[in-house]
Amino acid sequence: MKVILFEGTPEEFSVASQALKGSLTSSLQEVQLGEPVETATHEGRFVTLDEAHKILSRIPLAKIMRQVLVKLHAAGEQMTTSEELRAATGYNANQFRGLMGAFGRRVTNTVGRNVWFFSKKWDPTAAQYNWGLPPSVRQAIESLGIR
Numbered sequence: 001m002k003v004i005l006f007e008g009t010p011e012e013f014s015v016a017s018q019a020l021k022g023s024l025t026s027s028l029q030e031v032q033l034g035e036p037v038e039t040a041t042h043e044g045r046f047v048t049l050d051e052a053h054k055i056l057s058r059i060p061l062a063k064i065m066r067q068v069l070v071k072l073h074a075a076g077e078q079m080t081t082s083e084e085l086r087a088a089t090g091y092n093a094n095q096f097r098g099l100m101g102a103f104g105r106r107v108t109n110t111v112g113r114n115v116w117f118f119s120k121k122w123d124p125t126a127a128q129y130n131w132g133l134p135p136s137v138r139q140a141i142e143s144l145g146i147r
Contacts, residue, residue: 044114052140
């Protein structure tokens with residue numbers, strides 16, 4: 001089952017519902033235990049350096065989001081688990097999902113859909129995502145001095 005929440009005016013809902021009409025079919029996906037599954041590069045691409053700058057500087061970042069970005073940046077090319085990010089922020093699972101969802105809206109509202117800011121892999125064994133930053137985002141964080 002897929003649940004989609006819409007926020008906006010009736011006109012925006014009308015446009016969104018027409019755009020999504022063909023993609024609202026249900027599907028079942030079998031997940032094998034073992035290696036994490038890459039999910040951040042499907043139907044899209046990672047942000048460019050210029051887009052990362054726009055996303056990070058369009059409006060001030062919340063202190064808690066800075067903590068997430070600093071933790072991910074410090075990991076370099078390595079992935080960081082959702083659990084480690086929640087521990088770094090003091091957020092529970094629901095709060096963390098809300099934080100990442102809000103940041104996702106920032107990305108979409110700045111550069112559009114199908115553009116990925118994070119690399120993300122689902123680890124079915126641990127039942128959580130592993131998070132990382134593409135090189136363009138790491139470079140933007142450095143050049144903007146996010147600490």
